[in-house]
Amino acid sequence: xxxxxGSIGAGGVLYLTPLVFHRADFSASHVTQGVALAxxxxxxxxxxxxxxxxxxxxxxxPVLLAVACAVVAxxxxxxxxxxxxxxxxxxxxxxxxxxYWPAIELAVVLTAGSIGSPRGYAxxxxxDAVGIAAGALLGALLAALGPLRAVYGVDLGCxxxxxxxxxxxxxxxxxxxxxxxxxxxxxxxxxxxRPLLPILLVSLVATAxxxxxxxxxxxxxxxxxxxxxxxxxxLGALLVGxxxxxxxxxxxxxxxxxxxxxxxxxxxxxxxxxxAGAVLLGLSGFSAAAGPWLVWLAQAPLAVGLAxxxxxxxxxxxxxxxxARGGLAxxxxxxxxxxxxxxxxxxxxRLLDGQGHGASLWFGLAAxxxxxxxxxxxxxxxxRRNLLAMLTGAADARENQPLQATTPEVxxxxxxxxxxx
Numbered sequence: 001x002x003x004x005x006g007s008i009g010a011g012g013v014l015y016l017t018p019l020v021f022h023r024a025d026f027s028a029s030h031v032t033q034g035v036a037l038a039x040x041x042x043x044x045x046x047x048x049x050x051x052x053x054x055x056x057x058x059x060x061x062p063v064l065l066a067v068a069c070a071v072v073a074x075x076x077x078x079x080x081x082x083x084x085x086x087x088x089x090x091x092x093x094x095x096x097x098x099x100y101w102p103a104i105e106l107a108v109v110l111t112a113g114s115i116g117s118p119r120g121y122a123x124x125x126x127x128d129a130v131g132i133a134a135g136a137l138l139g140a141l142l143a144a145l146g147p148l149r150a151v152y153g154v155d156l157g158c159x160x161x162x163x164x165x166x167x168x169x170x171x172x173x174x175x176x177x178x179x180x181x182x183x184x185x186x187x188x189x190x191x192x193x194r195p196l197l198p199i200l201l202v203s204l205v206a207t208a209x210x211x212x213x214x215x216x217x218x219x220x221x222x223x224x225x226x227x228x229x230x231x232x233x234x235l236g237a238l239l240v241g242x243x244x245x246x247x248x249x250x251x252x253x254x255x256x257x258x259x260x261x262x263x264x265x266x267x268x269x270x271x272x273x274x275x276a277g278a279v280l281l282g283l284s285g286f287s288a289a290a291g292p293w294l295v296w297l298a299q300a301p302l303a304v305g306l307a308x309x310x311x312x313x314x315x316x317x318x319x320x321x322x323x324a325r326g327g328l329a330x331x332x333x334x335x336x337x338x339x340x341x342x343x344x345x346x347x348x349x350r351l352l353d354g355q356g357h358g359a360s361l362w363f364g365l366a367a368x369x370x371x372x373x374x375x376x377x378x379x380x381x382x383x384r385r386n387l388l389a390m391l392t393g394a395a396d397a398r399e400n401q402p403l404q405a406t407t408p409e410v411x412x413x414x415x416x417x418x419x420x421x
Contacts (some may be wrong), residue, residue: 002063002165003104004127009158011135011244012142012151013093017077018218020148021086028219032349034086035215038094039342043335045069045098050331053106059171062103067159067166069096074159078152098338102330105314107171117318121311122255129251129307133244140238195320195382196329198375199313202267203336205372206309208344209274209302211337212365213243216348217281220358221295225285228292243299247306254307263319264380266312271376273305274369282362316379 018031049062073092080086112120139151221239224230231239258266280298284291314333321329351361 001127002107002162003124004131005158005161005165006100006104007128007131008135008138009155011132011137012139013074013077013135013155014132014214016136016139016143016148016151016218018215019143019222020077020151021080022219022222023148024081026083026086027349028223028352029349030083030086031219032215032345034090035211035345036342037087038090038097039338039340039345041091041094042098042338042341045095045100046102046331046334046338047328049099049102049334050327050329053103053327053330056173058173059103059107059110060166062099063107063171064163064166066096066098066100066103067163069093069099070159071156074152074156078149094338094341098334101334101337102327103171105330105334106327108314109318110172116259118259118311118315119256121314122252122259125255125307125311126248126252128310129244129247133248136244137238196317196332198378198382199267199316199320200332200336201375202271202372202379203313203333204340205368206270206274206305206313207337208340208365209278209369210306211341211344212348212361213302215345216352216358216361219348219352220281220361223352223356225291225357226359227288228285228295229288231292239296239299242296243303246299246303250303251307254304255311258308258312259315262380262383263312263316264376264383266308267316267376267379268373270305270309270312271369271372273301273308275366277302277305278362278366278369282359282366285357285359285362319383320379 017034021031021034022028045066052062053059069092073089073096076085076089076092080089108120108124109117115123135151135154138154139148142148142150221231221235258269277298277300280294280301284294284298287294317329317333348358348361352358
């Protein structure tokens with residue numbers, strides 16, 4: 001419920017803020033620089049959130065701090081009429097997102113219970129998709145009616161609702177099974193960080209896709225491309241909303257299907273879909289007649305890619321992380337979103353302003369996501385080695401135990417179902 005309510009407000013703010021300030025005659029570079037500023041402040045928020053979690057704080061505490069920051073950010077953005085005021089609002093919004101994500105992701109593991117974290121993440125991402133789609137469609141309605149900045153008022157209402165839910169039923173604290181055992185010294189950085197590096201590398205590239213969908217795609221649509229004519233603002237917002245509605249329809253089936261399979265299957269599927277969607281967006285700029293239809297067609301593989309990547313990548317981090325470093329691992333994973341949101345919009349803004357179209361941006365994204373299939377193979381090899389070590393008794397149980405369970409059949413899903421091989 002917390003994720004659903006929070007996503008309703010965030011859907012309008014994240015996807016329609018570029019249109020709000022495009023309407024205020026901000027340049028594409030200024031708009032995307034604001035997104036990058038949010039990513040910078042989000043870095044601090046993520047590590048603060050991870051540190052609080054690993055010190056035994058309830059997972060609801062960082063989320064409540066995020067709510068407080070987001071309230072101030074919404075008020076600032078709703079009234080912003082200059083680049084400086086816009087930047088201040090984005091800094092606060094980024095700090096709020098940084099505090100929010102590690103805690104809300106780890107909360108899935110802490111509350112999933114008997115359903116297990118793979119299905120828990122599929123369900124949580126479904127709530128995200130429903131909320132974001134509802135928020136973006138509501139924003140599209142506001143764009144059609146006129147008062148586009150009302151999206152910040154919607155978000156304020158959702159933030160108050162989130163605070164009420166969290167105060168009424170707080171999330172539990174993360175378990176610290178090694179805190180009371182002095183014979184186990186703190187985990188060294190290298191042994192537990194090395195297995196995470198491939199999934200973090202993949203996430204750096206893959207998380208650029210939602211960042212560009214929020215910042216560059218709306219601007220590319222309303223400005224037009226090589227041959228593709230500019231779209232009306234309301235139609236552009238509706239197209240983004242339709243992608244999110246499609247994500248709502250497929251998130252649970254795709255996530256549930258992938259929950260019973262190795263994480264590398266979901267990662268490969270998502271990267272291939274991202275690459276296909278980016279190619280279609282790039283090709284759309286070369287035709288006035290077919291261009292808009294290719295943009296609409298691209299939303300299908302992009303939605304499938306998001307539905308496959310978000311729960312699978314988070315589950316991969318859970319599987320590869322020891323319990324004592326769960327908060328920091330989630331902070332590092334969430335940091336990939338921040339780094340992508342910093343680099344991708346800046347590059348996109350420069351390309352859009354410098355070239356006047358987004359074709360090279362989308363073709364570059366297609367190449368990067370295709371090349372990211374290489375680290376996915378590294379993840380598969382690492383999990384096979386880990387499984388062999390566990391079966392032969394050569395693994396250190398403390399470093400190989402997953403966050404959500406102690407049974408290898410949860411950590412290594414090679415069969416089509418729990419009853420499979």
